[in-house]
Amino acid sequence: MMPTQRFGMVIDPERCIHCAACLVACKAENAVPDGHSRNRLSEQESGAYPSVRVVMAPSQCMQCDDAPCVRVCPTGASYRDANGVVLINADDCIGCRYCVEACPYGARYFDEESGTVDKCTFCVHRVEQGLEPACVTTCPTKTRVFGNLDDPSSAVARLIASAPTEVRLPEAGTRPKIYYMRGDSR
């Protein structure tokens, strides 16, 4: 049994080339059903004319420390495991989709086939074996870095300590564990 960790990810939008390999890898690794995707590529405009920039970055479940989806689940099917990863116990899920509506990131989807909700698991089945999530392994430009946020020597912790990062929708108060490198720092 590994000691408890706090898994998180740092994404560097400057490195992303929009190749969508992470989408493909995730879909293959987790057998995500047709028409659904656990992660996506988003384009976010910032600034105003004439200094406008478009930040392209992958997005997925933010693995929030204070996750609204976990709070609203009527059966406790949505939960945070010991390592802070937000997971769904599909056997308890009744398919009410309240969690989908409560998530400000639109990270969850409803699988019509199984009648239950699903989302990114940080590839816990891989992480348990000492591997990284499929999207991290497959990325050709090392846009994504995964690791234990509580370990100061981990790559994620060092990145966060060394460069300015931000989280998506901080005003939502969800304390997400996916950080984005800030483009304006370079």
Next chain:
Amino acid sequence: MSDSTGSPDSIDPHEPVINAILTVGPLFKRWAMALVAVVVWAIIAWTWQLYHGLGATHLGRPIYWGLYITNFVFFIGVSHAGTLISAILRIVQAEWRRPITRMAEVITVLVLFFGVGNVLLDLGRPDRALNVVLHPHLRSPLLWDVGSISVYLTASSVYLFIPLIPDIARMRDVTTGWRHRLYARLALGWTGTPKQWHRLERAIGVMAILVIPIAVSVHTVVSWVFAMTIQPMWHSTIFGPYFVVGAIFSGIAAIITAMVIVRKVYGLERYLTEEHFNNLGLLLLVMACLWFYFTFAEYLTTWYGHEPRELAVFNSKISGPFAKFFWTMFACCFVVPFTILANPHTRTIKGTLVASIFVNIGMWLERFTIVVPSLSNPRAPVQTFGYWPSWVEWSLMAGCFAAFALLYMGFTKLFPIISLWELEPMPEAHAPAAARTFQPAEASS
């Protein structure tokens, strides 16, 4: 038994009401057949959905709540018709309420089943619905809903049943066969002794008070399912009272609609008089004004705050893809009923009926324009789509309304739709001084 002025002693003064129970006319049969056809169609649609899963609906990412949840909120709202109205009027001793309480209370109990039913229709795994009891997660507003609606269903069923007892006993005494056996069982040995009357009055008094906070809590909690999330234009502190006001509003409209139909079909003109419709019309007018006040407050603060995410939802309702629903709702909930009901000349039976039908349509649209536009304009920059319900969803909605009408009709064939004992002078000196208007008008025949 009260004396029947001018008619032979053998004829029950409330014969029209009793007759309505014991006879089934051709009109009733035709309507029942048509409604059964709709229900059968809905069952086919439901089977289709069970087989194909929720893929049979047009719900999709990110709009996973649509017609079923709209209907859920609408039906739970209408349920405030009975219990709350009848309880409040009972407590303030508005004696004109006497002929309408039963009719209202039946709406409450029946419509609650369809409110709950729509949540079950909306589940991806209805077979696991009991998980909310087996693995309850108390921090979920949905679970609070399960709790408050269960309590409300229980309380309003009791509140419907207790005042029924003397009337059931009356039916027991005039029927034979299976009806007699049924009524004998349900009458719980009622013989009308002073002790029984005393207990009955006490029980009704307690329930009438108890039911009010429960009813208020129910629609408050329904609103919290939305307001507790941070979805734009759901996350509002006034949602609780706003929903309660809307619920009472649509509830009164539902009572008036039911009253007009029952009055016409069973010829109960001398029980349900112009005065009842005038009084309820005034109540509806007050609620229309309250509804306007809440809606105005809600939308003005959203617009003035100019928070971009909120404004996206606001604009989609005011001038965007949902504008046609929003402005129809506004006309139906305020412009039409206010115009009709504020004028004593149009506040007639026909006028209140027209206003009520508009209010019912408008309140359904309000539920729709609360649920769908917020989900169509999510906070995160995700792809969205234009939701329009599928044939399965429409069919199930039609089935719910048809099944409700059928059950209501069925009730009128089993129990007096008008509380008869409450129209008669109390056996002792029970009758309150204010009890003048509850007596049915003199029989014209």
